[in-house]
Amino acid sequence: MLREPKVHNPLVKVDGISKSYAKRSSKTRVQAVQDVSFEVGAGEIVGLLGPNGAGKSTTIKMICGLIRPDEGSIRVNDFDNQLERAGALNHISAVLEGNRNLYWRLTVRENLEYFAGNRGRSRRSVHTAIDELLEQFNLTTKANELVNSLSRGMQQKLAIAVAVLAGTEVILLDEPTLGLDVDTGYDVRALLKEIATQGRTIILSSHDMPVVQDVCERVIIINQGRVVADDQVSNLLRLFATTAYSVSLARPLTAAQREELERHFSIITINPQGDAVSVTFEHSDDIYTFMDILKAERSTIESIERTNVNVEQVFRTITANANGEKVSVEGARDVP
Amino acid sequence: MYLNVLTANIRKVIIEMVRYLPNTLSIIATFYAIFLMLFWGIRVFGDPVTQAGNIESTIVGVVLWSLATMVMQGMGWQITSEATRGTLEQLYMSPVSAWRILVARIIGCILVEIIVMSIVLFLAMLTAGQWLSFDLVLIPLFGLMLTCMMGVSLMIAGLAIVLKQIDAFLQIVQFAFFGLVSVPVTISPWLELLPIMRASSMVQDVMTEGASWPQFSLEMWALLIANALMYFGLGIALYKRAERRALRLGLLGQY
Numbered sequence: 001m002l003r004e005p006k007v008h009n010p011l012v013k014v015d016g017i018s019k020s021y022a023k024r025s026s027k028t029r030v031q032a033v034q035d036v037s038f039e040v041g042a043g044e045i046v047g048l049l050g051p052n053g054a055g056k057s058t059t060i061k062m063i064c065g066l067i068r069p070d071e072g073s074i075r076v077n078d079f080d081n082q083l084e085r086a087g088a089l090n091h092i093s094a095v096l097e098g099n100r101n102l103y104w105r106l107t108v109r110e111n112l113e114y115f116a117g118n119r120g121r122s123r124r125s126v127h128t129a130i131d132e133l134l135e136q137f138n139l140t141t142k143a144n145e146l147v148n149s150l151s152r153g154m155q156q157k158l159a160i161a162v163a164v165l166a167g168t169e170v171i172l173l174d175e176p177t178l179g180l181d182v183d184t185g186y187d188v189r190a191l192l193k194e195i196a197t198q199g200r201t202i203i204l205s206s207h208d209m210p211v212v213q214d215v216c217e218r219v220i221i222i223n224q225g226r227v228v229a230d231d232q233v234s235n236l237l238r239l240f241a242t243t244a245y246s247v248s249l250a251r252p253l254t255a256a257q258r259e260e261l262e263r264h265f266s267i268i269t270i271n272p273q274g275d276a277v278s279v280t281f282e283h284s285d286d287i288y289t290f291m292d293i294l295k296a297e298r299s300t301i302e303s304i305e306r307t308n309v310n311v312e313q314v315f316r317t318i319t320a321n322a323n324g325e326k327v328s329v330e331g332a333r334d335v336p
Numbered sequence: 337m338y339l340n341v342l343t344a345n346i347r348k349v350i351i352e353m354v355r356y357l358p359n360t361l362s363i364i365a366t367f368y369a370i371f372l373m374l375f376w377g378i379r380v381f382g383d384p385v386t387q388a389g390n391i392e393s394t395i396v397g398v399v400l401w402s403l404a405t406m407v408m409q410g411m412g413w414q415i416t417s418e419a420t421r422g423t424l425e426q427l428y429m430s431p432v433s434a435w436r437i438l439v440a441r442i443i444g445c446i447l448v449e450i451i452v453m454s455i456v457l458f459l460a461m462l463t464a465g466q467w468l469s470f471d472l473v474l475i476p477l478f479g480l481m482l483t484c485m486m487g488v489s490l491m492i493a494g495l496a497i498v499l500k501q502i503d504a505f506l507q508i509v510q511f512a513f514f515g516l517v518s519v520p521v522t523i524s525p526w527l528e529l530l531p532i533m534r535a536s537s538m539v540q541d542v543m544t545e546g547a548s549w550p551q552f553s554l555e556m557w558a559l560l561i562a563n564a565l566m567y568f569g570l571g572i573a574l575y576k577r578a579e580r581r582a583l584r585l586g587l588l589g590q591y
Binding site for chain 1: 337338340341343344345347348351352355356421422423425426427428429430431432433437580583584585586588589
């Protein structure tokens with residue numbers, strides 16, 4: 001079982017939350033989140049991963065207090081976010097819909113001032129902080145431009161700047177790099193790392209695995225509304241490194257072999273020529289099945305080596321097997 | 337703390353009014369055009385004996401109707417607009433309650449409306465050649481009327497936060513507001529229960545009949561205050577109830 005990291009003095013404590021929605025079309029209920037628990041400590045950068053519809057956004061919105069859980073509780077800096085809402089929201093800010101979180105008819109500076117004002121801060125008290133943020137986010141020259149004239153990347157940076165200006169210990173980011181080009185994605189990634197060095201706690205939901213691997217120290221993987229893995233990124237990579245292999249063949253696989261391999265292994269990539277296979281063995285006897293399929297057509301292995309896994313492979317392996325249950329990877333450790 | 341929320345929202349509304357001046361000017365033009373139609377209607381078809389009084393009542397009626405429409409629908413429009421843009425959830429991320437932010441926003445809109453309606457009122461009086469009475473008693477009267485209007489606005493905002501797409505309802509309800517500002521409250525004692533009817537009657541009396549403090553009894557003031565506080569309190573209670581429902585059903589981010 002992937003261990004749950006022990007967090008001393010958790011800043012965010014999610015305790016057994018569940019949420020279901022009524023489906024209008026069929027009058028049935030959909031279980032979006034089921035008995036999810038985790039803790040996040042001060043200064044941690046945690047990635048929340050999961051396939052579409054896994055319950056990530058619902059979980060994030062429940063932490064923000066925007067959706068009320070059916071069961072369980074969430075405490076932010078020891079404030080119950082439903083019973084002591086204002087207290088909890090003093091310690092939390094969020095970027096939920098990226099550039100849609102902004103007023104497009106106001107300028108960059110006016111947006112920053114407006115959102116700070118809504119948190120009860122005067123324009124004078126945030127003036128210096130805004131100048132510093134504009135500098136840090138490379139938006140100084142755009143300070144007096146309307147948001148609707150900015151590129152999507154700049155709008156995204158501004159949305160993050162608004163959250164940072166709130167001065168809260170916890171920042172939640174839902175898909176911060178969604179829809180950005182590669183360069184801007186790198187800029188945003190660098191900004192997130194910089195914010196993290198300031199001691200803020202970041203909870204980040206993303207499909208962008210390189211961002212998660214680069215920025216986060218720990219990942220929580222949610223599948224079918226349940227937490228299926230919760231561990232340090234380094235631990236997960238080490239754990240799964242033993243199970244991923246690259247195999248080169250002397251001649252291409254036959255169509256039958258290709259079909260057999262794809263049927264047996266959920267985490268597998270075969271190159272277009274059919275002579276190189278990247279495969280993850282999820283059970284201790286998978287390697288024998290793999291060899292049997294190659295042997296059946298007398299395929300000759302030229303080389304076989306353990307590959308460097310990344311968060312994406314870990315994520316795919318876990319979600320492919322989890323079926324909403326917490327993953328057991330004890331077997332994976334035994335793979336030769 | 338709330339003063340900063342209030343300042344931020346008033347500033348936002350004023351920035352948008354100045355930045356989108358053609359929109360502001362079109363509002364002035366629309367209400368002036370409505371007044372002109374009513375004015376020429378009275379001049380052409382009205383009884384010459386009561387014409388002067390009818391024109392004065394029409395001027396006050398147009399101003400009150402415009403104010404009622406803007407304030408009572410205001411929060412509903414704000415909610416649907418924020419939900420469409422994607423900023424509604426951000427408002428809910430503030431430690432300051434959303435209804436307080438909405439009230440701050442509507443106060444900003446009222447200030448803009450006062451500027452706009454002062455221009456319409458001046459143009460209307462200039463066109464009619466009839467000048468209305470202004471008395472200090474109008475300050476508490478408008479204060480209480482606006483309190484009542486904000487209560488109704490919060491109720492409509494509560495509806496908007498759950499249903500979101502209430503644009504058609506908001507269009508139709510304007511006609512009900514016209515009834516509230518134009519039907520005399522003296523017709524039936526039950527009308528005292530409706531929002532702003534007593535206040536708009538008293539405002540009409542001041543501006544068209546030249547009434548002042550001595551003409552209004554303590555009972556009238558008591559009814560006015562009770563009506564304003566009842567609707568404001570009811571507005572907050574219903575908005576909070578709708579908000580709880582929206583949070584339970586996860587409706588804030590939906591449009």
